[in-house]
Amino acid sequence: MSYIETRSKEQELSLEMMRSVWEANSLPLPERLTLLDRTQRTLDLMKIHVRLVYDLGIHTQDGYKYRQERLQEIGKMLGAWRNNTRRKLGLSP
Numbered sequence: 001m002s003y004i005e006t007r008s009k010e011q012e013l014s015l016e017m018m019r020s021v022w023e024a025n026s027l028p029l030p031e032r033l034t035l036l037d038r039t040q041r042t043l044d045l046m047k048i049h050v051r052l053v054y055d056l057g058i059h060t061q062d063g064y065k066y067r068q069e070r071l072q073e074i075g076k077m078l079g080a081w082r083n084n085t086r087r088k089l090g091l092s093p
Contacts, residue, residue, distance in 0.1 A: 006053050013046040017074070024081075029089050036082045043078060047071050 020039040024032045050071065054064035083093035 002058075006058050009049060010046070013042060013049065017042050017046070021078075029085055033082065033085045033089065036078065036085060040075075040078055040082065043071065043075055047075075 017039055020035055020042065024035040024039065027035060047068070050059070050064065050067045053059050054061070059067070086093050
């Protein structure tokens, strides 16, 4: 896996998450929850990818730390949105 392939995969996953968040914002609650769950899986995949790239020595420790911190922030916001949507639907968070 080269640096260019790595950046391409990171960009692909990032764009997929951005599209999903944008789309989820305009959907009714049940469909929104489904899409937010899918977005969470994409985020989890991105976290695994970032860790793998670091383990392979493609990113530095600083680069890894920066990416992980941003992904954690996104995860917290996404999780809060998912929980809020579940509550509105009468489901447990």
